Amino acid sequence: MALILNIIFYIFVFLSLYVQVFFFITFFENRKKIVIRDGRTKLRYYPKVTIAVPCWNEENTVEKTVRSLFELNYPKDKVQIFLIDDGSTDNTSNVLNKFVNYSNIKIFHKNNGGKHTALNLGLENSDTEYFGCLDADSLVDREALVRIMSYFEKDPTNMAVVPSVTVYNPKNFVQYAQKAEYNMGVYFKKMFGFLGAIHVTPGPFTIFRRKVFDDLGKYRQGHNTEDMEIAFRMQKNQYKIEHCNDAFIYTNTPKTVKKLYKQRVRWIYGFINNILDYKEVLGKKKYGNFAFFTLPAGIISIFSVSFLFGRIVYDICHYLYIKLLKFNTVGFDFNFKHISFDPFFINTQVFVFLVYVLYFFVIFAIIFGQKMAKEKSVFPLKMLYYFPVFSVVAPLWLLKGIYNTIVSRKPAWR
Amino acid sequence: MNSNNLDWKKYFIVFLITICLFLTASYLSNYFGNQKINQLKVIQDKIAIDILSSETQFSLLSELSCKNISDSTFSSELGELGSKLEWSQNNLGTTDEVSYLKKYYALLQIKDYLLAKKISSRCGVKSAFILYFYTTAENCSLCQQESFVLSSLRTKYPELRVYSFDYSTDLSAVTAMLQIYKIKDTVLPAVIINDTVLTGFHGVDELDTILNDSFKLQEAASTPTVKK
Numbered sequence: 001m002a003l004i005l006n007i008i009f010y011i012f013v014f015l016s017l018y019v020q021v022f023f024f025i026t027f028f029e030n031r032k033k034i035v036i037r038d039g040r041t042k043l044r045y046y047p048k049v050t051i052a053v054p055c056w057n058e059e060n061t062v063e064k065t066v067r068s069l070f071e072l073n074y075p076k077d078k079v080q081i082f083l084i085d086d087g088s089t090d091n092t093s094n095v096l097n098k099f100v101n102y103s104n105i106k107i108f109h110k111n112n113g114g115k116h117t118a119l120n121l122g123l124e125n126s127d128t129e130y131f132g133c134l135d136a137d138s139l140v141d142r143e144a145l146v147r148i149m150s151y152f153e154k155d156p157t158n159m160a161v162v163p164s165v166t167v168y169n170p171k172n173f174v175q176y177a178q179k180a181e182y183n184m185g186v187y188f189k190k191m192f193g194f195l196g197a198i199h200v201t202p203g204p205f206t207i208f209r210r211k212v213f214d215d216l217g218k219y220r221q222g223h224n225t226e227d228m229e230i231a232f233r234m235q236k237n238q239y240k241i242e243h244c245n246d247a248f249i250y251t252n253t254p255k256t257v258k259k260l261y262k263q264r265v266r267w268i269y270g271f272i273n274n275i276l277d278y279k280e281v282l283g284k285k286k287y288g289n290f291a292f293f294t295l296p297a298g299i300i301s302i303f304s305v306s307f308l309f310g311r312i313v314y315d316i317c318h319y320l321y322i323k324l325l326k327f328n329t330v331g332f333d334f335n336f337k338h339i340s341f342d343p344f345f346i347n348t349q350v351f352v353f354l355v356y357v358l359y360f361f362v363i364f365a366i367i368f369g370q371k372m373a374k375e376k377s378v379f380p381l382k383m384l385y386y387f388p389v390f391s392v393v394a395p396l397w398l399l400k401g402i403y404n405t406i407v408s409r410k411p412a413w414r
Numbered sequence: 415m416n417s418n419n420l421d422w423k424k425y426f427i428v429f430l431i432t433i434c435l436f437l438t439a440s441y442l443s444n445y446f447g448n449q450k451i452n453q454l455k456v457i458q459d460k461i462a463i464d465i466l467s468s469e470t471q472f473s474l475l476s477e478l479s480c481k482n483i484s485d486s487t488f489s490s491e492l493g494e495l496g497s498k499l500e501w502s503q504n505n506l507g508t509t510d511e512v513s514y515l516k517k518y519y520a521l522l523q524i525k526d527y528l529l530a531k532k533i534s535s536r537c538g539v540k541s542a543f544i545l546y547f548y549t550t551a552e553n554c555s556l557c558q559q560e561s562f563v564l565s566s567l568r569t570k571y572p573e574l575r576v577y578s579f580d581y582s583t584d585l586s587a588v589t590a591m592l593q594i595y596k597i598k599d600t601v602l603p604a605v606i607i608n609d610t611v612l613t614g615f616h617g618v619d620e621l622d623t624i625l626n627d628s629f630k631l632q633e634a635a636s637t638p639t640v641k642k
Contacts, residue, residue: 018432196419288419329559330566330618348446353439
C-alpha cells in the first residue's frame with residue numbers, strides 16, 4: 001500500500017512539474033512578444049464600447065468604480081456605462097442614482113437574479129460593437145480600455161481580450177498573499193494567452209466583441225462563475241481570447257481568510273463543474289492547448305493538491321500520535337540537551353529536490369508577474385505571505401469545492 | 415477564429431525536460447544517500463576499531479590489572495549510529511546497503527556487549543546492560559512504546575547500556591541470542607535485564623525498580639524526565 005501511495009505521489013509530482021516546465025518553456029518562446037507600454041496609447045479608430053457594471057450590495061465600492069471609468073483615456077462619447085442594480089438590499093441604489101444625470105450612463109434597477117441576469121440586461125440594451133463588464137468592486141487604470149482595444153485593432157480574430165487584474169490597496173497579510181497570487185496570475189494568464197488557452201474572462205473588465213454573444217448566446221449562470229462559462233463556451237467554439245498584460249485593473253479582495261475561503265470555494269466549484277459541463281472538449285485535438293493543457297493542468301492541480309494535502313494531514317496525525325504515545329508512556333520530556341543539528345538528518349529524498357524546483361518556478365512566476373504588473377519592488381517580503389496562506393487554506397477550499405460538487409450543493413456568493 | 419494551436423514537439427520536449435529534472439533529482443538524492451551510507455560506514459569502522467582496541471587492551475591488561483579499565487573503554491558512538499541507521503531505514507528505504515549496515519551494527523553491539531560483560535565480571539566494573547528485542551517487520555506499537563521507555567531510562571542513567579536488536583535481522587549471531595533467551599516474535603517487545611527475560615510492554619517505573627535491584631545506578635545530574 002505504501003509503495004502504491006508513493007508511486008501515485010511521484011506521478012503527481014511529475015505532472016505538476018510538467019505543467020510548470022510547460023509554462024516556463026512557453027515564456028522563453030514568447031518573452032520578446034511581451035510588451036509593457038508606458039504613456040498614452042492611441043488608436044487609429046475608437047469603436048463604441050458598452051461597459052456594464054452589475055451591482056449587488058456594493059454601496060462601499062461602486063462610486064469609486066464608476067469614477068475610475070470617467071478617467072479612462074478613451075473618448076467619452078464612445079463609452080456607454082450601464083449601472084445595473086441587481087436587487088441590492090443596501091444603499092447601492094441611492095449611490096447609483098448620483099449618476100442619473102450623466103449622458104453616457106444608464107441606470108437599471110431589477111430584482112435580484114444573479115450576476116449573469118444583470119449582464120444579460122446590459123447586453124439586451126446595448127447596441128455597441130464591443131461589450132464589457134466591470135465588477136463593482138474593481139477600479140480601472142486610465143489606459144486599460146485603450147490598450148485592450150489596441151489588441152482588437154491589431155488582430156481582427158481576437159474575440160475577447162482580458163486584462164491584468166491585481167490587488168487594490170492591500171492592507172493585511174491575507175490581501176498581500178492574494179497580491180502575490182494575482183501577480184502570479186498575470187504571468188500565467190499571459191502564458192495561457194500565448195497558448196490560445198485562456199479559461200476565464202474575468203469579471204473585472206474583459207471586453208468582448210458583440211459578435212460573441214450574437215453567435216454563442218448570452219451569459220449563463222455557469223455555477224456562479226459566468227465569466228468562466230463564457231470562456232469555456234468560446235474555447236469550445238474556437239473563439240480567440242487574448243490577454244492584454246498592460247491593461248491594469250485593481251480589484252478589492254477579501255480581507256479575511258473566511259471570506260477568501262468562500263470566494264475560492266465558489267471559483268473552484270465553478271471550475272470543476274464547468275469542466276464537467278464541457279468534458280467533451282477534453283483531449284480533442286481540434287480544441288488545441290485548451291483541451292490538452294489548460295483543462296488537464298487544472299485537473300492535475302486539483303488532484304495533486306488534494307492528494308498532497310491528504311498525505312500532509314496523515315503525516316501530521318502520525319507525528320502527533322507518536323508524540324501522544326510517548327507522552328502516555330514516559331511523560332513529557334524536558335530534556336532538550338540531546339537536540340543538536342546534524343546535517344546527516346537533512347532529507348535528501350528525490351521529491352525534496354523536485355519540490356525545490358517547483359518552488360523555483362512559483363517564485364519565478366511571482367517575480368515575473370510582478371514585473372508585468374509594474375510593481376515597484378521586485379519581490380517585497382510581504383509577498384511571502386502567499387506561501388503560508390495558500391499552502392494551508394487552498395487545499396481546504398479545493399476539497400470543499402470537490403465535496404460540494406459531489407453533493408451538488410451550490411456555494412453562495414458571499 | 416482560433417486556429418489549432420497544438421505543438422506536439424513542444425509537449426515532447428517539455429516531457430524530456432521533466433524527465434531530465436527527475437533524473438537529476440534522482441542522481442542528487444542518490445549522491446547524498448551514498449554520502450550518508452559512507453558516513454555510517456566510517457562510524458561503524460570507528461566503532462569496530464574501538465571495540466577491537468578495547469578487546470586488545472583487555473587481553474593485555476586482564477592478567478595484570480583491571481585498574482585501567484573503565485567505562486570510557488566502551489565505544490560511545492553506538493547510540494548515534496543506531497539512530498542514524500534507523501533514520502536511514504525510514505528515509506533511504508530498506509536497501510541492501512542499509513540492511514548490511516544494520517547487520518554489521520547488530521554484530522558490533524553483540525561484541526560490545528560481550529566485552530563489557532567480560533570486563534564487568536572480571537574486573538568488577540559496574541555496568542548495567544539491557545538487551546532489547548523489537549521488530550520492524552510488522553506494526554508493533556508496543557515496541558515503539560518500549561523504545562520510549564528505554565530512551566527515557568538511558569537519559570536518566572547515563573551509564574546504562576541498551577543494546578537493541580531487530581528481530582527480523584537476518585544474522586546468525588542475532589538468531590543465536592534469540593535462541594539463548596528463547597524469544598519468539600509473538601512476545602515482542604522483549605527486554606533482558608541481568609539474564610531475566612521480560613516480554614511484552616514494561617513501563618518506566620517497573621524497569622526502573624528492576625534496574626535498581628540489579629545494578630546500583632547513579633541518576634544523571636539533573637532529572638530530565640518527568641513522569642505523568
